[in-house]
Amino acid sequence: MENNSNAIAEIQKKYAGCNLLMPAATEVQLNPFYKITVMEVTADLSENSGDIFKVGSVKTGTTQQGKDIWEETYSPAKPLLMKIAAAAGIQFDPDHTYGTKIDANTYKAKAYGAMRMPDGTGKTHADEKVICLDDEEANYRVEFMDKSIKGITDEKAAKAAAEMFKGNWIDAKNKWGKACKAYVIDDCDREKYIERSVLVNMTLLRKTAAAKAMTGAILRVIRALTGMKGQYTKKELQKPFAIPRVTFSPDYTDPEVRKAMLSQGMNSIGSLFGATPTIAAIPDTLTGGEIDEFNPEEFADNPAFASEQTEDSDVVDEEQEQNWFDREQPTAPQQDVRPQQEEYACENCGSVISEKVYGYSIDKFGRPLCVKCQRGAH
Structure with a gap:
């Protein structure tokens, strides 16, 4: 398998004049379909890098004289953790990642x-963080009280405090x-130093x-997702953090992979439009055991199969059809389609009477009579 590596040493050598923001990666093709990618993130252990902060010390052993050996421990800070999250491909759900204000x-x-x-x-993992300003104010007050008594060790902070508050250097x-x-802040300015420090930090x-x-x-x-420890020694932090990831990455240079991908593509088309039905051959038993393999091209010049149709037969047929339509067709005599009126006759003399006379005679005498016969019927 091909191993494409851009390890830390190679990248630092090639991009010596750049500030690298992305973690280094080493890719190895496990099989024709999957590859493993190992992302490497190195922590900056300098004092002002911001990648780590000191959290305490742990006992690592004892000397020959029986004294305990303590080693300082550090915890990854936000810059280092965000680089590790990017290397691990951690994604946050925006619908379930939010903040709320419980009270003032x-x-x-x-x-x-x-x-x-x-x-x-x-x-997946879900977690929460609660910040109570009252608790934070109490923590700030304790912190600056300790500094005022034990001494401010940060050089810039100590010089700034010396210009504003009375005290002495130790x-x-x-x-x-x-x-x-x-x-160290004097007792006369200690309360002022604590209150001002708390006010500045709480405002921010x-x-x-x-x-x-x-x-x-x-x-x-x-x-939680990366399984990182809460604290590391400097010796442990000198090693880069490695995050392995397996991804689907077919090797298209492999003929077996190309064959499998082509087969999968053809199957997907068949699944979409349906497979083409296979027409079964007619068995010999249905045709009497013999198959007539007649080839019409072999008998093209045989007079037995000659036709009387000529090449101009289609033209003649068209002319005949055209002449037939052009000829005047005899017009059929028009018939009177008016409805025939029913005739009424007198019962006595047989003379024709109108519909009104017929209706009047039926109502008056109960039988059809003409006007003359109606007079005689009175």
């Missing part, structure tokens, strides 16, 4: 996604475990709460 401070979003598994079957470690300078959250809830629901569906 609560938003709920639902997402319904589906993807095709390597065996060709479909897999040696500390940032969230990546690196040594840095942290700024109130504008984006609905979108944030929808994003959270979608990311949960992606994690």
Whole structure:
């Protein structure tokens, strides 16, 4: 089978000056009809990439002295999850992916996604995300209180806070475990720092709460459909995420495939218009056991089958027909089609009487009489 590979190394070498947005793929033809495509997505592990964020640490072993060994763990963020969803071919149903506002401070979003598994079957999952502004405000308050006491480790945030609030610099470690300078807020400005920080973040959250809830629901569906873990070590994230997919892709260069496709096409036409009926041959028993294989071309010059018709016979027949129609046809005498009037006669003398006299005589005397006989009947 032909193996068409555009692995990560080859793509990075060919497109070294480009920002690659699509995942790399490796295609292998499993058989003449199906191929498997493996999509590869690599996570950017740099601090400011946004692909991952630190969630904690896990115990990975112990030293010879009996001390525990801890390793930091990270979770895939939205940019990485969306790249994985594109590689896996996850589709979201717009009719069942929506957000609603429960009350003034609560938003709920639902997402319904589906993807095709390597065996060709479909897999679906639905999830939801609820954001309560009251709970988020409490979380912000705790977060900035911890920062004001333990120190602000982010360099830009610490310098900005030092310009606005009183405090002092201390040696500390940032969230990546690196040594840095942290700024601790004095007690006199601590409450002001917390309130202003909460106000700024809550103002932004109130504008984006609905979108944030929808994003959270979608990311949960992606994690569930792909079976991703909640957290990974950096060593695990150095490996690319591979998503296999099986698709119907006939190899038209294979003669067997072309033959099968042609047969299928002919069968589909037969299914549409119906198969042509086969005319059975007449058995010899019905024809007396002999079949007359008379060929008329062999007897074309035989005088026994000569006809008296000439080549101009058709023309003669047409002239005769035309002359017959042109001749004047005798006109039949017209007959009087007027209805005949019934005649009435007098019972005594036999003279003809009119219809009115007949009717009057029947009513008066009970028999047909002429006017003269009616006078004598009085």
